[in-house]
Amino acid sequence: MNADSRDIRLTEAVALRTAGRREEARDLLVALADRHPDDAEIAYQTAWAHDVLGLEADAVPYYERALAAGPDALGAEDRGGAFLGLGSTYRVLGRYEDAVATLRRGAEEFPEDGALRAFLAMALFNAGKAHDSVRTLLRLLVESSEDPSVQRYRSAIVYYAEDLHRVE
Known part of the structure; x- marks a missing residue:
């Protein structure tokens, strides 16, 4: 699959998710992620597609893959979203210490992002750090x-x- 085709398919998948056709978006993104396992943007979008369907446990490896690609692999907005998505997902799954560590990293990297700090506060509470x-x-x-x-x-x-x- 060439870069143009990758971009077209990714745009299509995001449009499907935005239009409420979440299952179709997830199917397309999983296929793209299989073809492009090192693509942080596809991994992030695939994680998000799982999250909006309530498939948090399935979202985790995609969020982790997106963040593991490094700070330059995603734009700032998507990287911040990946920290928030992964941290929030960990919290929902009861993985409170992982949530705290992830959200703290995100809040340190994006100190102006109030949502990251709000979710960090929730995770800290869940971790017994009132x-x-x-x-x-x-x-x-x-x-x-x-x-x-x-x-x-x-x-x-x-x-x-x-x-x-x-x-x-």
Whole structure:
């Protein structure tokens, strides 16, 4: 299959998924992934196709393959989406420590991505790290909220987020 054909088939598969024809999209993407096992973009789209069908366990190897291809194998938006998709999928599957590690990596690589940090907070909570979870959410709140009262108390929120048990 030449590059033009690969691109046409990938575009077709994404259009099928977008149009709600998810099974057809998944079938086409699995076939493409079999033909192009080192193609991070195809792996990412194949993972996504499985995820939207509720086939989280089947999505995992495709997400892992997409991320293993390295930081330059996907565009920034897709790479961030792959971290979020894999981390969220791990969390849904009860693989909380894997979820935390993946989402933390994603949040470090994309610190401006609030969704990664929100999903990281959920995974931290599931992993029994409630303090880290709340701290992550409080930091996200003060960085993303336009609420004047949150901004007025920003420094206090950040200060206490570091040690929620602090009494003064």
